[in-house]
Amino acid sequence: MGAQVESYHFHSHPFTTPGFPTAGSRGFALQFLRPSHHGTPEVPASYQSRPASREPLLPAPRAHAPYPAVLARPGGADSQGFKMASIVPLKDKKLLEVKLGELPSWILMRDFTPKGIAGAFQRGYYRYYNKYINVKKGSIAGLSMVLAAYMLFNYCRSYKELKHERLRKYH
Amino acid sequence: MNENLFTPFTIPMMLDIPITTLIIMFPTMLFPTPNQLINNRMITIQQWLTKLTSKQLMNTHNPKGQTWSLMFISLFLFITSTNLLGMLPHSFTPTAQLSMNLGMAIPLWAGTVVMGFRNKTKISLAHLLPLGTPTFLIPMLVMIETISLFIQPLALAVRLTANITAGHLLLHLIGSATLALVNISLFTALITFTILTLLTILEFAVALIQAYVFTLLVSLYLQDNT
Numbered sequence: 001m002g003a004q005v006e007s008y009h010f011h012s013h014p015f016t017t018p019g020f021p022t023a024g025s026r027g028f029a030l031q032f033l034r035p036s037h038h039g040t041p042e043v044p045a046s047y048q049s050r051p052a053s054r055e056p057l058l059p060a061p062r063a064h065a066p067y068p069a070v071l072a073r074p075g076g077a078d079s080q081g082f083k084m085a086s087i088v089p090l091k092d093k094k095l096l097e098v099k100l101g102e103l104p105s106w107i108l109m110r111d112f113t114p115k116g117i118a119g120a121f122q123r124g125y126y127r128y129y130n131k132y133i134n135v136k137k138g139s140i141a142g143l144s145m146v147l148a149a150y151m152l153f154n155y156c157r158s159y160k161e162l163k164h165e166r167l168r169k170y171h
Numbered sequence: 172m173n174e175n176l177f178t179p180f181t182i183p184m185m186l187d188i189p190i191t192t193l194i195i196m197f198p199t200m201l202f203p204t205p206n207q208l209i210n211n212r213m214i215t216i217q218q219w220l221t222k223l224t225s226k227q228l229m230n231t232h233n234p235k236g237q238t239w240s241l242m243f244i245s246l247f248l249f250i251t252s253t254n255l256l257g258m259l260p261h262s263f264t265p266t267a268q269l270s271m272n273l274g275m276a277i278p279l280w281a282g283t284v285v286m287g288f289r290n291k292t293k294i295s296l297a298h299l300l301p302l303g304t305p306t307f308l309i310p311m312l313v314m315i316e317t318i319s320l321f322i323q324p325l326a327l328a329v330r331l332t333a334n335i336t337a338g339h340l341l342l343h344l345i346g347s348a349t350l351a352l353v354n355i356s357l358f359t360a361l362i363t364f365t366i367l368t369l370l371t372i373l374e375f376a377v378a379l380i381q382a383y384v385f386t387l388l389v390s391l392y393l394q395d396n397t
Contacts, residue, residue: 129203138212143201147259150197154261157185161178162261 179339183263195265198252221248228384236391243384246275250380254335258373267335272328280324283391331383338373345369 090102091109098106110116132142155162182189205214224247229240250266257264265271287295299316300309349362 125200133203133213134211136211143213146201147256150256151259151261154183154259154263157183157190158178158261161175165175 176340176343179261179263179343180267180336191263191265194263195253198249198256201252202248232391239391242279243387246279246387247380247384250331250383254376254380257335257339258376264335264339266331267339269328269332272331273324276324276327276331279387280327283387284320327383327387335376338369338376341369342366342373 088097090098090106093106095106111119128146132138132145182191183194184190202217203214205218209215210218221244225240225244228243228247229237232239253264253266256262257267284295299313299320301312301316304312345362345366349359349366352358352362
């Protein structure tokens, strides 16, 4: 338990600035009431510290390792002159942190096995689901966007037959 | 014109690959699994509707018949969601294909008949003869009842197919007629009003699901109770 507490301190380093209480379990729990740093929420270590939110009980499969603390640390916190690009392996970077020259190798390193592709679909589904539907006051917009996208998909699929029905002299 | 009328019912292709299976699996994305006691609004609404429907469907069965509840509810949800998604423009309705409806009707009907014959053989055979028929009519009536028994799955499938297909075709026809008549404004209002009423009546495609499952339910009911 002690080791796990340490690892959470390590991951959520930006919140442990002097302004916030960090000692004790109450202070530890307060960190989780802030909006989470990444897109997908992590499962906390204990139930006492779990907020009464709509977080999924099982975490979605991650595309990469948990977000490295090196990149999460605000700049200059440990002023040893770290070069961020060299310290984090290419495989673990998110898309927006990949430099343009590294992009082809980053794409080739992605997991294209059936399990990887299924994981990608599952991640995308849960990302949308947790953002628009699995919220306390979900509205009709969450469902309507899906239906609108379905309509658009079907329109694109049947465009070849539909273009003959335009009001034109020559098709 | 002939080709345009039936192109919505062709197999959906994307880059010359049939994606029928993907479109059939799409409604599953709209029914997430509830994993908490109090879920989000969408799941709560779905749970309420499912409870309402299942109570309505299964309360006339004895416990043996109620083991089919899961089957009936999933069938009902599938047909409802597929038909309602087919009401969106440009979408493909899988239940408008006879092959699909036969694939749903024949196994389910056969299951109920076989179950009835295995568990209550005498009573199932006795169903083939209504009460109080004159003696000289018995052979003919048994044949007629057998034929009507074997017509049941065909009727189930064709009923659903014909209703959905006819509804979609009518909407296409009346819609294109309205567009053609827009230049003659006298009839336009009348035609658009017809479209409106037809659309609301077609929303009762949902009632077709009721018809489908209810007829299935009736046959199972007869097998298990009497």
